[in-house]
Amino acid sequence: MRATRVVEGLAANTPFIGPERLMRENGLRELVRLGANESAFGPSPRAVAAMAEQLERLSWYGDPDSHALREALAARYGCAYEQTMVACGIDDLMGLAVRAFVEIGGVAVAPRGTYPTFAYHVAGYGGRLETAPYAEEGEPDLGALAALAQRVRPSVVYLANPDNPSGVFLERDRIAEFFEALPAQTLLLLDEAYVDFVQSDRLLEPRFEDRLVRLRTFSKAYGLAGARIGYALTTHANVERFERIRLQYGVNRTAQIGALAALEDGAHLAWVVRETAAARQAYEALARELGTTTIPSLANFVCIDMGAAPRATHVTAELLRRGIWIRKPGAPPLDRYIRVSAATPPMRDAFAQALRDVLAERSMAVP
Numbered sequence: 001m002r003a004t005r006v007v008e009g010l011a012a013n014t015p016f017i018g019p020e021r022l023m024r025e026n027g028l029r030e031l032v033r034l035g036a037n038e039s040a041f042g043p044s045p046r047a048v049a050a051m052a053e054q055l056e057r058l059s060w061y062g063d064p065d066s067h068a069l070r071e072a073l074a075a076r077y078g079c080a081y082e083q084t085m086v087a088c089g090i091d092d093l094m095g096l097a098v099r100a101f102v103e104i105g106g107v108a109v110a111p112r113g114t115y116p117t118f119a120y121h122v123a124g125y126g127g128r129l130e131t132a133p134y135a136e137e138g139e140p141d142l143g144a145l146a147a148l149a150q151r152v153r154p155s156v157v158y159l160a161n162p163d164n165p166s167g168v169f170l171e172r173d174r175i176a177e178f179f180e181a182l183p184a185q186t187l188l189l190l191d192e193a194y195v196d197f198v199q200s201d202r203l204l205e206p207r208f209e210d211r212l213v214r215l216r217t218f219s220k221a222y223g224l225a226g227a228r229i230g231y232a233l234t235t236h237a238n239v240e241r242f243e244r245i246r247l248q249y250g251v252n253r254t255a256q257i258g259a260l261a262a263l264e265d266g267a268h269l270a271w272v273v274r275e276t277a278a279a280r281q282a283y284e285a286l287a288r289e290l291g292t293t294t295i296p297s298l299a300n301f302v303c304i305d306m307g308a309a310p311r312a313t314h315v316t317a318e319l320l321r322r323g324i325w326i327r328k329p330g331a332p333p334l335d336r337y338i339r340v341s342a343a344t345p346p347m348r349d350a351f352a353q354a355l356r357d358v359l360a361e362r363s364m365a366v367p
């Protein structure tokens with residue numbers, strides 16, 4: 001047997017190793033989960049109640065149109081129902097966008113070392129990825145990305161804002177300028193997984209053009225990562241394109257109910273955003289105490305400078321041995337940082353104490 005040329009040509013590739021596997025492989029019975037930017041503050045209690053109340057209806061398929069949720073999203077963002085699309089998280093939507101717009105053998109562009117699912121889909125659908133490195137200060141290099149796009153004429157450019165793994169938020173004028181600097185045939189896939197942590201007046205205004213697809217999720221600020229539900233805001237024409245290839249019953253009914261209730265619980269979201277800001281400040285203070293720095297973040301995680309990539313790798317492994325799961329960026333110039341998710345005070349304290357211990361053991365020397 002042979003699979004398709006595309007699949008046979010792929011290297012074994014796991015963009016994410018889950019904490020469950022890390023626990024199995026390291027014989028850990030407990031793990032403080034600070035590696036995937038899951039919400040430590042949980043979903044809205046109203047969302048949980050709404051889902052719990054309807055659990056017996058798991059015998060039903062969800063509404064394949066996600067109609068109620070899309071109506072609510074359209075009302076929230078002042079757009080048409082037809083300009084919204086619901087799927088199993090941004091990771092799913094990203095796959096639809098790549099499948100819809102990147103030809104086999106076609107080229108796409110992204111920052112080198114950014115959130116990995118885009119590259120995974122580009123490879124999986126037979127495209128080719130070109131990358132531009134982050135700027136030295138740790139933010140996506142918009143100038144280099146635009147120049148690369150002008151040179152290779154990709155069908156899609158991917159950018160996350162706020163960015164992952166850096167946490168940097170690029171103000172809306174810079175995003176607008178970047179969008180204008182792309183070739184006229186290039187679509188901007190703008191991953192806004194963390195926009196709920198940013199004041200809405202700082203975001204790119206709502207605009208609906210075929211060249212712009214914005215991706216959002218209930219996984220982060222809304223605390224519903226395990227429910228797997230997210231949405232896209234784009235033109236009706238693009239939604240119709242995605243409709244042709246999407247999984248009709250991919251989004252589960254319980255998630256639809258939870259997402260709708262979560263969207264309506266503004267007070268819970270505001271509380272999570274406040275707690276997240278407090279967590280970022282605590283990590284910044286910890287970094288100062290340890291004589292190092294962070295990259296300014298508006299997301300629910302912070303990158304802490306470990307000085308050199310081998311040291312960041314070592315610290316990550318040592319923290320895991322102590323039952324603390326974080327991640328570290330893989331590509332320079334961000335590979336000397338560790339990335340830690342916002343969390344409750346007890347989780348933060350566990351992380352802080354373990355980090356102090358690890359750094360004390362090795363002193364501040366680069367291994």
Ligand SMILES: *Cc1c(COP(=O)(O)O)cnc(C)c1O
Pocket residue numbers: 037088089090091092115160163164191193216217218219220225228229230
């Ligand atoms: C967490 C994350 C996602 C994943 O979103 P889902 O809706 O859970 O698939 C997508 N993009 C970025 C930048 C993320 O950090």
